[in-house]
Amino acid sequence: MTATTPMHDAQKIPTAHPQLDGVWSTRCAVDLNHRVWWSDDVLAPGNAAFAAALAQVHGNCVAFIDSEVAQSWPVLARQLMGAFAALQPSASSPNPSAPCLAHVEIIPGGEKCKEGFTWAQRVAKICFDHGVSRHGAVIAIGGGAALDAVGFGAAIAHRGVRIIRVPTTTLAQDDSAMGVKCGVNMFEQKNALGCFAAPWAVLCDGKFLTTLPIQHWLGGFSEVVKIALLKDAPLFEQLENCATSIVSRDMKIAAPILRRSAWLHREHILRGGDPFEIGDARPLDHGHWSAHRLETLSHFAVPHGQAVSIGIALDAFLAVEMSLLKAEVATRIIQLLRSLQLPVWHELLESGQELFAGLEQFRQHIGGHFAISLLTDIGASQEVTRISAEDFRNAVTTLRANAS
Numbered sequence: 001m002t003a004t005t006p007m008h009d010a011q012k013i014p015t016a017h018p019q020l021d022g023v024w025s026t027r028c029a030v031d032l033n034h035r036v037w038w039s040d041d042v043l044a045p046g047n048a049a050f051a052a053a054l055a056q057v058h059g060n061c062v063a064f065i066d067s068e069v070a071q072s073w074p075v076l077a078r079q080l081m082g083a084f085a086a087l088q089p090s091a092s093s094p095n096p097s098a099p100c101l102a103h104v105e106i107i108p109g110g111e112k113c114k115e116g117f118t119w120a121q122r123v124a125k126i127c128f129d130h131g132v133s134r135h136g137a138v139i140a141i142g143g144g145a146a147l148d149a150v151g152f153g154a155a156i157a158h159r160g161v162r163i164i165r166v167p168t169t170t171l172a173q174d175d176s177a178m179g180v181k182c183g184v185n186m187f188e189q190k191n192a193l194g195c196f197a198a199p200w201a202v203l204c205d206g207k208f209l210t211t212l213p214i215q216h217w218l219g220g221f222s223e224v225v226k227i228a229l230l231k232d233a234p235l236f237e238q239l240e241n242c243a244t245s246i247v248s249r250d251m252k253i254a255a256p257i258l259r260r261s262a263w264l265h266r267e268h269i270l271r272g273g274d275p276f277e278i279g280d281a282r283p284l285d286h287g288h289w290s291a292h293r294l295e296t297l298s299h300f301a302v303p304h305g306q307a308v309s310i311g312i313a314l315d316a317f318l319a320v321e322m323s324l325l326k327a328e329v330a331t332r333i334i335q336l337l338r339s340l341q342l343p344v345w346h347e348l349l350e351s352g353q354e355l356f357a358g359l360e361q362f363r364q365h366i367g368g369h370f371a372i373s374l375l376t377d378i379g380a381s382q383e384v385t386r387i388s389a390e391d392f393r394n395a396v397t398t399l400r401a402n403a404s
Contacts, residue, residue: 219305
């Protein structure tokens with residue numbers, strides 16, 4: 001037998017591979033289907049929206065309910081179980097591939113559930129404990145903070161389990177549930193850690209808004225004011241005309257306004273060209289750089305919606321100070337916020353350098369280059385790449401005078 005000499009690796013590889021030389025660049029588009037349903041009694045057995053949202057979900061699912069929602073709706077977990085049971089073709093011959101609710105858990109509401117990794121990690125662990133695969137789903141029922149924390153936990157389990165959002169506050173329904181990001185608070189910064197994860201489905205039900213405390217009901221309208229200022233002057237005028245009805249919780253008036261806000265937010269995210277915020281511009285963060293800082297400095301005693309209202313007021317007078325906006329327009333904005341019983345001032349605005357440091361945090365958060373949207377008129381804005389400490393101090397002084 002003749003011995004053979006093993007071929008060296010160098011002999012196996014041809015000497016010329018032009019395709020391996022130079023730069024490799026391939027554009028890859030991710031196919032996402034962002035689905036939203038508006039429906040009454042969304043968790044009632046046989047609800048068409050719920051059935052459509054779960055139509056392509058298979059195997060075990062788990063659900064997490066905001067504690068404040070659970071307190072207001074004590075039979076909610078039972079209703080959710082009934083909604084899942086209705087997805088089976090019959091009780092006598094169940095379909096093993098149909099979605100099955102394996103676990104329901106109550107989690108803290110508000111920013112409590114976003115304090116570090118605790119609750120996001122709990123969501124991920126529950127997915128593994130109950131055999132939830134990428135074909136199953138995590139259902140989050142609650143306000144924006146609960147949707148953020150639960151969404152983050154679902155996104156890191158198996159590198160992505162389907163998330164179904166059931167927003168229960170005005171702020172969640174008109175803004176946050178429409179987005180493609182989630183996260184938690186860390187390092188004394190709002191939303192410091194997180195990821196982008198488009199929801200598998202969003203189910204909006206107006207009945208959840210009927211039990212909201214008035215503070216939470218009104219807080220969500222700050223985001224409506226924001227999106228109107230940026231993109232829809234007629235919506236701003238509608239808010240001015242309907243403020244009294246909104247404060248009195250007239251759903252016939254308020255519901256279409258909330259839905260319009262949700263549509264505008266969603267359209268910007270999905271059709272604005274930058275859903276995952278790769279660029280510098282963040283138009284939807286108008287009023288938010290100071291709002292996030294106010295929340296953190298107050299240890300979240302100032303709720304997000306109210307902080308955004310104050311941030312909008314401050315940004316209006318920053319625009320005036322920088323000769324972008326007429327003073328009478330800023331005054332009109334303040335008047336609308338007040339008519340919606342939203343705050344325009346907080347004593348923490350006097351903290352000066354501590355609050356102004358929020359600009360640097362915001363710069364880092366958006367990717368290293370500073371860019372925020374300031375108004376030039378109602379329904380129009382422009383990107384600003386620098387705000388001086390003097391402009392900030394003068395804007396605070398003017399806002400204080402107009403807020404008294």
